[in-house]
Amino acid sequence: xxxxxxxxxxxENIINIxxxxxxSSGHLPKLLGSIKNLDVKDQKVSFFLxxxxxxxxxxxxxxxxxxxxxxxxxxxxxxxxxxNYGFGKGHNEIYRxxxxxxxxxxxILNPDSIxxxxxxxxxxxxxxxxxxxxxxxxxxxxxxxxxxxxYNPLSLETNWTSGAGLVxxxxxxxxxxxxxxxxxxxxxxxxxxIRMRMKRYKIMTLPNAKFTHLTQDTDVSKESEFTxxxxxxxxxYLRYKFARDSDVEAYMKLFGEEDPHFEEIVKKYESxxxxxxxxxxxxxFVDKNQDYTNFRWVL
Amino acid sequence: xxxxxxxxVRTQGKEVDLELKNTLNSLIAQTYENLxxxxxxxxxxxxxxxxxxxxxxxxxxxxxxxxxxxREKQGNRSYPLNVALENxxxxxxxxxxxxxxxxxxxxxxxxxxxxQKNKTFAFGRSIDVIERLEKNISGEEYLYKxxxxxxxxQEFSKSLLILENFIxxxxxxxxxxxxxGIQFNExxxxxxxxxxxxxxxxxxxxxxxxxDTLVSEYKRRNDHTDTYNEENYGKWLESREITxxxxxxxxxxxxxxxxxxxxxxxxxxxxxxxxxxxxxxxxNPGYKIWSRAINNKIxxxxxxxxxxxxxxxxQK
Numbered sequence: 001x002x003x004x005x006x007x008x009x010x011x012e013n014i015i016n017i018x019x020x021x022x023x024s025s026g027h028l029p030k031l032l033g034s035i036k037n038l039d040v041k042d043q044k045v046s047f048f049l050x051x052x053x054x055x056x057x058x059x060x061x062x063x064x065x066x067x068x069x070x071x072x073x074x075x076x077x078x079x080x081x082x083x084n085y086g087f088g089k090g091h092n093e094i095y096r097x098x099x100x101x102x103x104x105x106x107x108i109l110n111p112d113s114i115x116x117x118x119x120x121x122x123x124x125x126x127x128x129x130x131x132x133x134x135x136x137x138x139x140x141x142x143x144x145x146x147x148x149x150x151y152n153p154l155s156l157e158t159n160w161t162s163g164a165g166l167v168x169x170x171x172x173x174x175x176x177x178x179x180x181x182x183x184x185x186x187x188x189x190x191x192x193x194i195r196m197r198m199k200r201y202k203i204m205t206l207p208n209a210k211f212t213h214l215t216q217d218t219d220v221s222k223e224s225e226f227t228x229x230x231x232x233x234x235x236x237y238l239r240y241k242f243a244r245d246s247d248v249e250a251y252m253k254l255f256g257e258e259d260p261h262f263e264e265i266v267k268k269y270e271s272x273x274x275x276x277x278x279x280x281x282x283x284x285f286v287d288k289n290q291d292y293t294n295f296r297w298v299l
Numbered sequence: 300x301x302x303x304x305x306x307x308v309r310t311q312g313k314e315v316d317l318e319l320k321n322t323l324n325s326l327i328a329q330t331y332e333n334l335x336x337x338x339x340x341x342x343x344x345x346x347x348x349x350x351x352x353x354x355x356x357x358x359x360x361x362x363x364x365x366x367x368x369x370r371e372k373q374g375n376r377s378y379p380l381n382v383a384l385e386n387x388x389x390x391x392x393x394x395x396x397x398x399x400x401x402x403x404x405x406x407x408x409x410x411x412x413x414x415q416k417n418k419t420f421a422f423g424r425s426i427d428v429i430e431r432l433e434k435n436i437s438g439e440e441y442l443y444k445x446x447x448x449x450x451x452x453q454e455f456s457k458s459l460l461i462l463e464n465f466i467x468x469x470x471x472x473x474x475x476x477x478x479x480g481i482q483f484n485e486x487x488x489x490x491x492x493x494x495x496x497x498x499x500x501x502x503x504x505x506x507x508x509x510x511d512t513l514v515s516e517y518k519r520r521n522d523h524t525d526t527y528n529e530e531n532y533g534k535w536l537e538s539r540e541i542t543x544x545x546x547x548x549x550x551x552x553x554x555x556x557x558x559x560x561x562x563x564x565x566x567x568x569x570x571x572x573x574x575x576x577x578x579x580x581x582x583n584p585g586y587k588i589w590s591r592a593i594n595n596k597i598x599x600x601x602x603x604x605x606x607x608x609x610x611x612x613x614q615k
Contacts (some may be wrong), residue, residue: 207443208441
């Protein structure tokens with residue numbers, strides 16, 4: 001058993017949280033209201049809000065909301081902007097710019113969120129109790145609708161973690177090459193989960209570290225076209241990246257050529273596939289009896 | 300000007316727990332702009348009351364909550380609700396138990412529908428959730444979701460509501476004007492919500508809009524303590540008699556088209572029961588052996604020969 005070197009993850013009690021904004025000014029009143037309401041005890045919490053809208057009007061709205069925020073109780077807010085890099089590359093860029101002040105981990109969060117007042121306290125408790133565990137990712141619990149996936153109720157291990165709210169341990173994050181910048185949006189959280197598991201880092205879910213995630217619909221069967229196209233393309237890309245051509249073909253048959261978005265999905269997938277430098281067949285690293293679907297969805 | 304919507308939450312001032320946190324966070328997440336919460340704390344234990352009020356503090360920064368302490372009539376489920384009804388200054392009312400949640404769109408969706416169609420009652424759909432208290436590797440207790448299932452869409456009909464309590468308490472919004480003269484029956488230990496709905500339904504001003512939209516989660520208990528069981532059946536039956544007696548002189552006109560929802564309700568119930576019984580049968584070890592046997596040619600032939608032999612012997 002690999003003994004994980006104990007690191008004082010709560011050194012200097014600083015929690016750094018990155019939030020990418022993209023035409024998110026409408027969500028800010030509730031998000032910022034909930035940030036002000038956080039019970040942080042003796043923690044220092046820094047929020048890095050980065051606007052990727054590339055729209056001056058939108059940025060001014062964000063600026064107006066953020067100007068009213070004053071540092072209280074050790075909670076600070078920094079606003080900046082950058083190009084619209086998408087999700088994964090966007091967070092990589094923010095991380096690169098700020099990593100000098102980060103300690104052992106950082107958190108990423110969606111802007112359409114309302115933080116529960118005990119979120120930070122609960123994250124701290126988990127980090128303390130899990131300090132001897134070789135973890136790579138800790139998923140914050142979405143409320144009211146959890147992602148449909150399984151997790152072990154005792155060990156809290158899960159098969160993938162959602163990027164909507166995620167604690168990322170820096171050492172393994174850099175080791176595995178950070179977020180895959182070939183993916184614009186959707187799927188990069190699954191990708192990073194797979195790569196963490198391949199390197200034997202545990203990925204876990206934190207049931208009491210909750211935030212309200214205001215997804216478009218609570219009924220997942222009603223997701224938008226944009227979401228659906230990008231998710232399906234990502235599923236194809238991940239099969240290409242980690243599995244065999246036959247896994248890609250099988251998945252394509254699953255949604256079929258009759259699918260109204262088939263061409264767009266395949267086009268998106270092809271553009272990601274062309275940029276991939278190296279395929280990593282997961283079976284080299286994991287139990288040889290698993291197939292991709294099992295590895296992806298089952299603990 | 301957005302009209303005020305009040306949600307009445309009843310709690311008993313028990314030790315503040317994970318479920319009430321979820322309830323309040325679901326109200327904070329509401330997209331409806333003019334929301335207020337009346338939280339009745341039904342307890343005569345001063346420490347418990349103080350703890351609950353202290354617990355509310357962070358939520359009051361994000362939510363307009365008015366706690367109402369109710370010390371009288373301990374054990375009476377309806378009394379705190381009636382106290383809350385006397386404290387209303389809003390256009391729309393809903394109810395939420397302290398272990399259930401709303402989805403963020405609940406108020407906006409139902410109230411918009413009521414206003415567009417000029418109705419006095421609107422309701423949506425709920426998801427039944429079963430949770431259990433678990434302890435995990437970090438040493439904490441938390442609520443682990445065992446299952447979630449959408450309740451079947453049941454078309455509204457007045458005659459069906461007379462027969463069955465099919466509208467969950469946390470799925471509707473009602474216009475305050477409809478509540479005139481209506482109270483929760485304080486003699487009932489169970490089914491007080493159903494009795495309330497039937498009273499609304501018989502009012503001349505009652506008009507409804509029903510939406511096929513998920514608006515809430517309804518906590519079910521695996522141990523059936525949330526419905527009638529062996530222990531509470533006597534009291535449940537008493538409550539049933541009270542509500543049936545109250546409405547026995549009331550008349551409604553039933554058209555043949557009204558029978559369709561009743562038929563579909565009982566057909567669905569029957570199918571679900573049949574499915575549960577079949578599941579029990581297929582879990583039976585004897586059935587499993589038989590099922591393996593009939594799929595095994597050699598064994599099947601042996602069994603068939605055996606059965607034929609027995610029949611021959613019986614016929615002799």
